[in-house]
Amino acid sequence: GAGVSQSPSNKVTEKGKDVELRCDPISGHTALYWYRQSLGQGLEFLIYFQGNSAPDKSGLPSDRFSAERTGGSVSTLTIQRTQQEDSAVYLCASSHWQVYNEQFFGPGTRLTVL
């Protein structure tokens, strides 16, 4: 596609439910990143994929958070047993293997946990 796409754009869920957030990177981009943007914490790195593997999971805030990527393309971020502090905008970015740190961002998924 022309840019990074994310779905859903908005998600409202009840505390304790599981949610899945999807990211579709720019075609041909081998690297994919998840970030979280919240009022209290600003923009923080969550996890990074190179192809289908995740060499850096250091930013995942707890074991309720997991992510996978299949076919070197679409990625899913899963949050289990959501808590109110998980409310944030979840941003996905992708980059080309030749210019890893030039990342292109999607519009984000706004997650609200009631």
Add this chain to the structure above:
Amino acid sequence: AQSVTQLDSHVSVSEGTPVLLRCNYSSSYSPSLFWYVQHPNKGLQLLLKYTSAATLVKGINGFEAEFKKSETSFHLTKPSAHMSDAAEYFCVVSYNAGNMLTFGGGTRLMVKP
């Protein structure tokens, strides 16, 4: 650990006057530095990047930034603000050994008519 500090959380200017958004980064031998802009309810857009070539970097929409190693700064400037420049701006650092971006706290730019 890498870090970046944006010195002003809010900046207000009048349309047609210069813009200065300040950024300092933690010292490293080879940082890559970026400025991103985020308009309300929109995604992050790359304005410009520095990757050890020219120290004065020109970006989109008339913005530019100067890398000053001695001051560990990467301030963003624009000669004349436009109403459409009102947005949040993020200074970002990345080091060669890593792929993740580290964001500053953001500066909200307001442009008065």
